[in-house]
Every structure is written in structure tokens, then in C-alpha cells.
Amino acid sequence: MNEHTVKSYEEELALLDKKIAQMGGLAEQLLGQALGALERRDPRLAEDVVLADKQIDTLEREIEEQVISMIARRQPMADDLRHIMGALRITTDLERIGDLAKNIAKRALAIADESHPKPLMSGIRHMVELALHQLKEVLDAYAERDADKALSVWRNDAQIDAMYNSLFRELLTYMMEDPRNIGISTHLLFGAKNIERVGDHTTNIAETVHFLVRGFNIADDRPKDDQTSSTLISGT
Amino acid sequence: MHTMVDKHADAVVHAKVAVGLPTPKVSAKDVNVYYGEKRALQDVSVDIPDRGVMAFIGPSGCGKSTFLRCINRMNDTIPICRVTGKITIDDRDIYDPKLDVVQLRARVGMVFQKPNPFPKSIYENVAYGPRIHGLSHSKADLDEIVQSSLEKAGLWNEVKDRLNDSGTGMSGGQQQRLCIARAIAVNPEVILMDEPCSALDPIATARIEELIEQLRKNFCIIIVTHSMQQAARVSQRTAFFHLGSLVEEGVTTEIFTNPKDKRTQDYITGRFG
Numbered sequence: 001m002n003e004h005t006v007k008s009y010e011e012e013l014a015l016l017d018k019k020i021a022q023m024g025g026l027a028e029q030l031l032g033q034a035l036g037a038l039e040r041r042d043p044r045l046a047e048d049v050v051l052a053d054k055q056i057d058t059l060e061r062e063i064e065e066q067v068i069s070m071i072a073r074r075q076p077m078a079d080d081l082r083h084i085m086g087a088l089r090i091t092t093d094l095e096r097i098g099d100l101a102k103n104i105a106k107r108a109l110a111i112a113d114e115s116h117p118k119p120l121m122s123g124i125r126h127m128v129e130l131a132l133h134q135l136k137e138v139l140d141a142y143a144e145r146d147a148d149k150a151l152s153v154w155r156n157d158a159q160i161d162a163m164y165n166s167l168f169r170e171l172l173t174y175m176m177e178d179p180r181n182i183g184i185s186t187h188l189l190f191g192a193k194n195i196e197r198v199g200d201h202t203t204n205i206a207e208t209v210h211f212l213v214r215g216f217n218i219a220d221d222r223p224k225d226d227q228t229s230s231t232l233i234s235g236t
Numbered sequence: 237m238h239t240m241v242d243k244h245a246d247a248v249v250h251a252k253v254a255v256g257l258p259t260p261k262v263s264a265k266d267v268n269v270y271y272g273e274k275r276a277l278q279d280v281s282v283d284i285p286d287r288g289v290m291a292f293i294g295p296s297g298c299g300k301s302t303f304l305r306c307i308n309r310m311n312d313t314i315p316i317c318r319v320t321g322k323i324t325i326d327d328r329d330i331y332d333p334k335l336d337v338v339q340l341r342a343r344v345g346m347v348f349q350k351p352n353p354f355p356k357s358i359y360e361n362v363a364y365g366p367r368i369h370g371l372s373h374s375k376a377d378l379d380e381i382v383q384s385s386l387e388k389a390g391l392w393n394e395v396k397d398r399l400n401d402s403g404t405g406m407s408g409g410q411q412q413r414l415c416i417a418r419a420i421a422v423n424p425e426v427i428l429m430d431e432p433c434s435a436l437d438p439i440a441t442a443r444i445e446e447l448i449e450q451l452r453k454n455f456c457i458i459i460v461t462h463s464m465q466q467a468a469r470v471s472q473r474t475a476f477f478h479l480g481s482l483v484e485e486g487v488t489t490e491i492f493t494n495p496k497d498k499r500t501q502d503y504i505t506g507r508f509g
Contacts, residue, residue: 002507009506075465077492077504215494 001079009074016066016087017143023059023094024139026052028132030101031198035128037108038191039121046112049105056098063091079212086212090142093201093208097135100194100201107187114184117174123167124188127195130160131202138205142212150209153202154218160199161226167192168228196226259327261286261456262307262426267321269302269311276302280321280482282475286425289448289457291467291488294477295508300460303477304428307458308344309337325426342369345419349431351411353403353418358395361403361414362386365422381421389417390447409440416447420455427451429459433466445470464504468492476500 004010030049037046067088070076076084134153141149171185171192210218260283269277277299284290292300302311309330311317323330330340342365353361362382365371372378382399386392391413395406403414412432419427429448433441448457448470461467467474468488475485476497484497495501502508 002502004506005508006506077464077468078495078501080505081493 009080012066012070012074013080013083016063016070016084019059019063019066020087020090020094021139021143023056023063023091024135024142026056026059027094027097027101028135028139030056030098031104031128031132031135031195034101034104034108035125037105038111039116039125041108041112041116043109043112046105046108050102053098053102056095060091060095063087079215082212082215086142086208089208090205093204097198097201100198104191104194107191111184111187116184117181120167120170120174120185120188123163123170124192124195127160127163127167127192130156130163131195131198134160134199134202138202138209141206141209145209145213147210147213150206150213151218154206154210157199157203160196164192164196165227258285260284261325262458263324263327264303264306265322265324267303267306267319267323269299269306270318270320271314272316276480277306278480280477282482282485284456284458285473286456287452287454288473289452289459289471291471291474292458292460292477293462293464293467293474293503294483295503296462298477299480300475300477301430303482304430304458304460307426307428308341308346310346312337342422343424344426344428345422345424347412347415347419347427347429347432349434351408351415351435353406353411353414355402355404357400358386358403358406358414359399362417362421365418369422371422385417385421386414388420388451389413390443390450391417407440409436409443412436412440412444413447416444416451420451424455426456426458429457431460431462434462441466464492476503478503 004013030052033045033049033052036042037049067084070084074080134156137149138153140146141153168189171189175182175185207218262284263282264284265281267277267280268275280299280303292304294300305311306319306323307325307330311319319331325340325343329335354364356364359382362385363372363378366378366381372381383392383396386395391410394410395401395414403411406414412435416427416432433444436444445466448459451457452472459467459470471488473486474488474491476483476491476495476499478499484491484495484500486496491500492504495504
């Protein structure tokens with residue numbers, strides 16, 4: 001790709017990517033820390049996550065302001081327009097991911113004194129690991145302008161959904177076994193739902209990257225495997 | 237009775253209707269323009285629909301104005317200029333030697349970069365064309381044409397009380413709208429505009445753009461512009477010219493959001509040179 005004749009335009013676009021990368025790195029970090037807080041019942045780490053989320057919010061505002069200013073001053077066209085609009089959309093998804101991580105961390109604070117059922121925790125851990133892997137892949141796809149990589153992230157979200165479905169069933173069973181488990185199980189269920197939502201925002205980013213690179217939206221409907229909204233386990 | 241050629245033309249029209257494409261108002265096929273030995277335009281083929289705005293964009297010297305001038309045979313006035321290929325309006329070859337060029341230029345009006353009203357009254361500027369083309373039979377006829385042309389050009393309310401004032405004494409934007417009124421007074425079908433706003437301030441430019449928006453309901457408008465934002469705002473289709481070739485032509489929103497050719501992309505995003 002040739003460079004813009006106006007060098008400052010080039011620099012502004014590069015700055016936009018730098019901020020997105022920074023924001024993406026922070027989102028990854030927060031999600032990892034939120035899991036750590038949950039697993040280790042570490043209230044301090046949880047509080048760190050809540051604070052660090054503010055950094056993401058600040059970056060989101062900065063990117064928004066930069067995008068508005070660039071549209072007003074540069075009147076972007078073609079791939080520049082898609083780049084700038086894409087950055088704006090991605091920044092919204094990353095901000096939401098930050099919020100979801102923060103929410104998981106807050107739940108870690110709420111259930112810090114409870115004993116954690118090991119198999120369920122390992123289910124949550126697997127979900128977070130997959131969500132983190134997906135997030136990393138999609139941020140790479142953005143940085144490398146790799147539409148195929150974005151497409152593969154988009155397709156892989158079904159795995160997170162499947163994990164969520166199975167965790168949902170396990171948590172229901174666990175609650176039925178002993179009503180005293182309901183408190184912690186509900187928190188873990190919300191935690192798992194948040195991770196599933198992180199996966200959805202990641203696929204949004206994948207769609208944006210695909211549009212940014214190829215200039216058209218992904219055609220097929222994404223396979224949605226979250227069946228929990230229609231699942232009921234009846235008591236005996 | 238249909239000749240073979242007519243039947244063929246009918247078949248083409250039907251085929252286009254069948255796939256939902258409107259018959260083009262102006263159609264160019266393999267147009268080449270030479271200035272002496274130098275080829276200024278290479279194999280340009282494009283269909284321009286009626287009742288819409290087509291924008292020609294491209295860097296200086298790319299051939300867009302040269303091509304525009306082929307459409308009303310303005311290039312005929314340059315002795316060393318030679319045009320080959322075929323340009324039709326409503327399927328009629330405009331380079332047919334039997335065609336009356338004066339009549340053609342009445343059908344294909346032109347507005348230039350610099351407003352060029354005649355050094356006459358506002359009224360006379362508009363009345364001149366209809367009078368020489370015999371479009372009016374009485375003073376009342378002519379008055380009506382002048383008024384409706386000035387109304388269509390969005391100028392009537394500003395000048396109705398001073399129709400006898402000189403056209404050259406108006407502001408640049410008003411002069412340009414007067415030139416548009418003059419062009420539409422002879423009932424053209426196609427209006428060519430060669431950078432019509434480049435000498436105007438943003439407010440006068442906005443007025444011309446609003447006027448183009450109104451006029452496109454009744455005319456086929458082709459505009460050459462250096463402002464890509466203007467092309468994006470006023471046109472439904474855009475053609476990008478580079479080094480004498482038509483690189484890419486398509487729906488304006490497509491060209492400006494997702495152009496197919498890298499040269500188009502480089503030009504509209506400011507990556508040239």
C-alpha cells in the first residue's frame with residue numbers, strides 16, 4: 001500500500017492502530033486477571049481489574065475523539081474510511097469486553113469466601129482460555145489485516161458457546177444437589193455468561209476486520225450454539 | 237418496417253430491460269482522442285444513464301475534460317484534435333456527418349469552470365438560446381421560458397426585479413446559476429458541467445449542488461470535478477480516469493467505500509505521487 005501524500009494523515013492512522021492494539025492488550029490482560037481473581041479468590045487482583053477498566057474507558061474516549069476529528073478534517077474514503085469506521089466499532093467491542101471482565105472480577109469479590117467447586121472452576125478456566133485465544137487471534141487479524149484469520153475466529157466462537165452450554169447444565173445440576181450451592185453457582189453462571197459475551201464481541205470484531213479488509217460483510221449467519229435460553233432441567 | 241439493425245437494437249434494449257439495466261442516455265464505445273500525434277484518451281467505453289448524475293474524477297491531465305468535451309463535440313473546434321470510436325445519445329451516433337452540430341449542442345448543454353455570461357442583460361443571457369433555436373413564437377413565450385429557466389436554476393427570486401441588469405454584474409455563484417439557466421433554456425437532454433464550482437465559495441457551491449440535485453430528476457448530468465467530496469455528494473455513478481484511460485466506473489457509494497482498482501483507491505484516499 002502506498003503512503004498518503006499527506007504524512008500527518010498516515011501518522012494519525014498509525015496512531016489509531018496503536019491505540020486499538022493498546023486497548024486490545026488491556027482487554028486481554030483484564031480478562032486474564034479476572035480469571036485469576038476468581039480462581040485464587042484474590043480480592044486485591046479483583047480490585048486491580050476494576051481500576052484498570054478505567055484505562056480502557058479512557059482509551060475508548062480518545063479513539064472516539066480521534067475518529068470524529070479525522071472524519072471532520074480528512075473526509076476519509078475507501079479503505080481509509082473502512083479503517084476509521086472499523087476502529088470505532090472495534091473500540092466499542094473492546095470497551096464492552098473490559099466491562100465484562102470487570103463484572104467477572106466483581107463476582108470474584110462477592111464469592112471470595114466461598115469454597116469453589118473444582119470441576120466447575122476448570123470449566124470456567126477453559127472458557128476464558130479459549131476466549132483469550134480468540135481475542136488474541138482477532139487482534140492479530142486486525143493488525144495484519146488478515147480477513148481469513150478473522151473468518152476463522154468468527155467460526156470458532158461456536159466452541160465457546162458449546163462450553164457455555166455444558167457449564168450451564170453442570171451448574172444447574174450442582175444447584176439441584178444442594179441449595180447452599182445456589183449462591184456461588186449463580187455467580188459462576190453469570191461469570192460464564194460474561195465470557196460467552198466476550199466471545200460474541202470478539203466475533204463482532206472479526207466481522208469488522210473482515211469488512212475492513214474485503215469491503216463487504218461476511219455473508220452467512222454465524223452458527224449460534226448458545227442453547228441455554230431454551231434449556232430447562234426439571235427436578236425429579 | 238424494422239431493418240436488421242433496428243431489430244438488433246431492439247433486442248439489445250430488451251436484453252437490458254430484462255436484467256433491470258436502464259437504457260443509457262449517453263453511450264461511448266472505444267473512444268480515442270488524439271491531439272496531433274498524442275493520444276489523450278484511450279479506448280473509453282461507458283454507459284451513462286438518464287435522469288441522474290455521473291461524476292468524472294481523476295488527476296489533472298487524465299482525460300476527463302477531454303472526454304466530456306467529446307459528448308457535445310466541443311473538440312471539433314480544435315483543429316489538431318481527432319476523435320475515433322463511437323458516442324451515441326439515445327442510440328444515435330453523434331459523430332454522424334449528417335448530424336447538425338448546432339442542434340446537438342442545444343441537446344447537450346455545457347457549464348464551464350469559470351462562469352461566462354454574455355455581456356448582456358440577465359434576460360438576454362437566458363433568452364438568446366431559445367430565440368436562435370426558434371423555441372418561442374412570441375414575446376410572452378420567451379418571457380415564460382426565461383422565467384421558468386431562471387426558476388429551475390434557483391435564481392428567479394433573486395433577479396426577477398432586475399432582469400435588465402447586466403449578467404456580468406452578479407456574484408460568481410449567481411453568474412454560474414445564470415449559465416445553468418442559459419443552458420436549460422433550450423430544453424437540453426444532457427448537461428455537461430466542467431468543474432462548475434471550482435471558482436465558487438462554499439455557500440455558492442452548496443446552492444449549485446442543490447440545483448444539480450433538483451435538475452437530475454429531468455436531465456442526464458455529467459460533472460467533472462476535482463473535489464471527490466463533491467463527486468460523492470452529488471452523483472449516483474462515478475468514473476475514475478487516469479492517464480487517458482477510464483480505470484473504473486460504478487455506483488458512487490461503491491467507488492468511494494470499496495473501489496475495485498488499486499489506482500482508484502490510491503487516488504481517492506490521497507496516496508498518489
